[in-house]
Amino acid sequence: MGMKLRALLKSPWVFHLSTGSCNNCDIEVLDCLTPRFDIERFGILLAGSIKHADVLLITGSCNRQSAERLKRLYEQVPKPCLVVAIGECAMSRGMFIESYNCPLPLDHIIPVDAYIPGCPPKPEAIIAGAVKLIEKVGAAT
Amino acid sequence: MTREQALQEIRARFDGVILSMFDKSPSRVYIEIKPEALVPAANYIFWELGARFNIATGVDTRTHIEILYHFIIEEINLLVSLRVKLDRDRPVIDSLTPSFEAANWVEREIHELLGVEFKNHPDMRRLLLPENWPEGVYPLRRDYQEWDKQAVRDRGV
Amino acid sequence: MAKTILPIGPYHPLQEEPEFFTLTVEGERITDIDVRVGYNHRGIEKLSESRTFDQSTFVIERICGICSTSHPFAYTRAVEDIFPMEVPERAKYIRTIIAEGERIHSHLLWLGLAGHFLGYNTVYMWAWKLREEILDVMEILSGNRNNYAMFKPGGVRRDIKPEDIPAALKKIDAIVPTLEMLKNAVIDDPVLHARTKGVGILSKADSIRYSAVGPTARASGVARDLRKNCPYGAYDKVEWDMIVTQNGDVFDKAVVRILETFESIKIIKACLEHLPEGEIDANITSVPPGEGIGHIEAPRGETFHYVRSDGTNRPVRHKVRAPTYMNLPTFKATIVGETLSDATIILASIDPCYCCTERMAVRDETGRKLLHGQDLVRLSREKTERIRREMGVEPQ
């Protein structure tokens, strides 16, 4: 298991999922790809299909409609995979906790490995979060 | 066409059906009219006065359901709001969509969130709420209770 | 021709907002479009009813990432409209600066994505690289890249420190030459003319019938700009001109947005230079019962807020209407009859709150051949390629 996970950490392919977010976090995730914060240096690529993905980047407080689609997509990701919740809404639904359309927080629906706080988290914060996640999983193997 | 002329025109044309006219400030006018006179009044303001349909706002005051139709006449910076009061148990009004397309979505939204029924609206479908949302539960009503038992509301801290 | 129903899966690997378009297609021609929204619905109106007037500015700010000043701006004007009160002069100037700054970075974001749809990845990279500059300026002025939390009913929450102004001005001046280069690259490009002129035309009559707002309406010759017609903030104290073009196609919508960015730079510089001294907040203590309407010109059009209060410190009803809400239905008028390869750029031309247009897939009669949303992006790029070859222009 060690070798596999270590290789996974060196080239995590990312798949981004917006479950009802205000697209601030989505823009910040895309900003990581632009020349100033290029994340390809860590081997992070945006995966084309859910089957190629290793890391699920989830933003937004998942409203009812997105929740079951989120479960379906989570089952399709080949394990071992990591789930990263980006932004306040993904962590604890942030402002929208009493909303009638957001019943459950993210970690009640799928297990989450890393939380990146901030609303929206700056690209530096997202990269720092990714590096911390890599160290944590690296240390665990 | 100045502000006074416009108000004069509206008062003259719809004198019978206007219940009250509140001249709040240079750019705000609230006119309360009878529900059945909504379509002619809205048509007149939208097409003759060249106003733009801003939005309709549904409000659930405990005694009745109120809908405000906001029109803005940009040339003279005047925002005319037509107020219509409907009774709370069976709110029914005829739809403005046949006269101008802009009202289509907002009427669907008010129907979904407040339960107001719009007569001869072309395609009254759900707009915002998910498929598994129970019928007859209107979130923006004052007496809305949480119906979903598994919903978790505390932050778990 | 057999009619093809085109279901648009809400989830696309390249993320974007989950909007759901159903295009009915006959061969290449699009015959009908239906939009199924609701994947982003978070019941914000209900939430702001359970918050005090001051707190709900933070909820309102999280409605949309790239117009995170227009909503609080409109909301605070709505609250101030309930009872006659006067916002201090300096607060008005600061509000205008933040609103215009956000307009620039929102237009640049749109320009980058429109370039991405047409296959101009260099324009995409340039626009987003330039956008980082303006985000730095906003960070200098307000401390954060987009959720600025500067607005408060009655004034502004944070003041702009005099020593920050020279740095901000220097950075803004640095933007102009690159923006000029970007403008020339986009507006004088023959291939782009062929690709966007006469495509997805929103006629003036349709624009009025659908009550379109913002650059979408101004591109069809409807001179509607709240900053000019119903001036608020410091817009009447600074001279700038409204951009209106006549023929309402995708090219004009691009031209309107780019020239508006130049106007915004002019406004910010003027406001920063003569920022008046004085108070920044009128510290409202209580809100009397009544109703208030606040509407301002957001980057995508007019944002409308209606607040009703009954004397307590919580709004009884708070109605929010984003500009895209009025612009999205105009697709029925613009996209019907166009070819598939132009579909994405037409849907992107109204700048629907960060390219949810990528949500499209085409399925042919046999139901097996399924082109994904991104295919339509590629179709549109190839058309660019084909036109470029016909014009003998070297591939860019």
Added chain:
Amino acid sequence: MYAYPLYFVLFGLVLTAVLGLLASWLDRKVTARVQYRVGPPVLQPAIDIVKLLGKETLIPAGAHKPTFLAAPLFSFAGAAAVSTLLWITVAQPSRGFAGDVFVALYLFTLPSLGIILGGFASGNPVASLGASREMKLILAYELPFVIALFVPIILSGYAIRLPELAAYQAAERAFVLHPSGLLAFLVALLCTQAKMGLVPFDVAEAETEITGGPLIEYSGPGLAVYRLSKNMLFIALPLFLVLMFLGGIPLSASGIAYGVLKLVLVIALLTLIRNTNPRIRIDQAMCFFWVPVTGVALAAVVFAMFGW
């Protein structure tokens, strides 16, 4: 007696895999540099493959199990076989057999066939769409590719053994210096661009478009084998072009140095084309290959006939 299996393992698998990964790293680095970006570290393609091998294999319900699993091996075998053949002609010229040019040409189509097989076997409509596009693409570029390869044969007096071609070029001047040879080289280069699915012609598995095309349902080892065979092609095809057009790799010290230089030149050319062009649509690609490119190839053959 044991030469071939030994060569197969040593050259075909190990050497090609290593050089292929290096070549694809070079490609990604240059692309990133063009977009002001830093680009991945050297071992990145290798790490990608190792990671994918460690992942779980998911077989979609609608898939036809045996072909779904066999397709990646099929395409990998094609890539390994053709690279063995090429390396043998470089290492031991005497071992070449008559007609090995055509065998190499035939083996080069196996990887694409593997992808098509996988695409149709995975039962996902998007994958079958990607696979049908890959088929159209093959029809498009095979025709000019074969015609372009006639030119070196004609120029070298109808020699159909790779070592003979290499020897002829060493004695005379390389084919690319002939006008007809240059035309043929350009045509072959474009066809290689399409064969490897690089950007202007990667209509089949357009990464951002049809989300991975035929490879959409593949995860873990299947995807790793596909990517490895694609990376091996990344070195095998340039090697084939160098052998046919640029005078091969004579075994002398300077020969090898020049050979490596030519390989890097061809890879750089492929990356350059990739970064300066947007993708084109499948029907445009076919028209592009059938009309202009085949015309140029035929012209090159006619010039070669006259011996230029």
